[in-house]
Amino acid sequence: MFVNFIKITKESVFLDPRNNFESQTVTIEIRRDPLTERVSRIFPFRKLVLHRHDWTPFVEESKQKFCPFCPEVVEKVTPKFIEAIAPDGRIKVGDAMAIPNLNPYEKHASVVIMSPRHYIPMDEINVQTMVDSFRAGLTYLQRVTAADPAEGSYPSINWNYMPYAGGSIIHPHLQVLTGPEPTTFNRQLINASTEYFMRCNQNYWTDLIYAEIDRGERYIGKTGDVHWISAFAPRHVGEVIGILPGKQTIDDITDQDLVDLAGGLQKIIHYYDRNNLPSFNAALYFARREDRGFTVHVRIVGRFTIFPLVGSDITHMQVLHDDPWTVILPELIAQELKDVFNSPQ
Template identity: 35%
Template sequence: MEFRREEEWFTFYDVQGNLIERKTEVRFDPLTGETSRLIFDPGMPITPPDYSELAEQTGGAKCPFCPENLYKMTPVFPKEISQDGRVAQGEAVAFPNLFPYSKHNAVVIFSGQHYVRLEEFTVEMIKNAFMAAQTYTQNVIAVDPNAQYASINWNYLPPSGGSILHPHIQVILSESATNTQTLISEKAKTYEEEHGKEYFTSLYETEKELGERWIGELGNVAWMHAYAPKSHNDFVAIFTESRSIFDITEQDWLNFATSIKAIFATLSEQGFASFNLLLNASIDRDSKQPVHIRLIPRITIGALNTSDINSFQALHQEPLSLKIPEEVADKARKHFEKIK
């Protein structure tokens, strides 16, 4: 496995004539070859937003996901997906997305609490929501053999693209793979043909041995930081014993929910409050590729609340990071040790 990087230096002078040098480090993703750029960090403090006032304005009777409206305003699944119309696991409830991204698209709320800060998420909340998402996915697969591609997606808080403050995840099953799913599948197949080993298993073993970006593992859920990050942090979780959505056990979800709390603490330490998460899972019981997750923070910058995505990420498809992966991993390791 190759961890390739190149350095570029920009040299210029301040108005007093003093030399200034700024380094850009270009890193190449070990699987896809895609590049990411580690850029100069001016050390600008990141202030997490407080949505308490907005929560008061949008919660309760004004929110379709809050308890007083949930069963009156949210739609229901066909009987072949759920006899009850929705899928429930503890306080978590899954129901159809009124504005779907795909052929099958469920929304899963975590609980009745309208505004949940990162530190307020409980292990039970997280476990139940993802178990409900898994149940929905399995139900769809049982009735639609054409739904070949599955993912669980979490847009947390408005900077991530979340349009409703009430915490929820989206479950998507489609006949067509997304660009990311296609790229990972094709590159992983090539990697195995060339090296005789499944990529994510190799990544897990290599990063654990190197230790530079390794964070820790709880049961069969292992965490590390991406070598070529897609944002200022980029956490990777691998379900080492789960090759499909059917293989994930309740204990795995419990370990995931417990360990992600360390990731949340790492984000909070740096001032990050919002994030995007993707869980990519095969529906093929004979798949060799483990279930895996990517999680990146989202922020707005400065007094103008400027988006953290500009033309570099949106059009060049070139991620930028102000943070050094190995340093972030060191922070995360400290938080991970506290949960074990």
């Protein structure tokens, strides 16, 4: 076992105006991701209490405006794929539908409209919607990869739920894309996984699962074959990683995997909702068959705003220094989610 959990604890001292300028010591923690060694800062060792955010006014306003994804207009106003990708123009799975992205940022970029419903509150996001949407995204990626292997090398499936997470349209949708090179972070994951495999002759992701089970601090549980872990060095608040051992490419993902994946995501999304995290980003990462040591996994992070109405949870640290931070201890999230995963629903 070669997984190292490195953390440095520091104490910051100041004279506290809230206590007659007496000396006050605050503890901060700097952690390094066991695979990529990327830094993450853990701010205070307490649970952040967030205000409940009500999306109703935004949702009502959006209903008054034009929504291209609503069933009355979607077939008329959204683009169609070329025939080589989809003879019918669009890829439909259950209620989900993949269409070309009208504002692509890769040669091959799709949007999956997840449901005919204009707005799905977090506590109503269900397994079937996610399974159908992921399958629509995967089908698109498989067709693109078959038609254009070089450009289809590095796919990902991504979800920005609501405006705090960058979702510009309220109607639930996924961002699906693939390119000849991985995204910057996916490249780090793939390269570091290969290096780990070459150095240790082991798969990092399998080692991580066993290391976290052994420690018991951040291991949350299983849904089918998917293992869920609260990230040791989170990229953002509430980061949870779902790992699918033995899976490496988009072709490895079975329908049962999607059910297992969606089952875990649903529990996490509902947990975020109960804890007033009103928005989230999620991403499914894949590699090529020849990228040794990599394992397919999903990451989900909560998004919020510091103030009830306006603001952002992204600061100079993420944007200009590439150092993410969190205000919720990963071990606390694991503890609470463990109860959620263990309780029958």
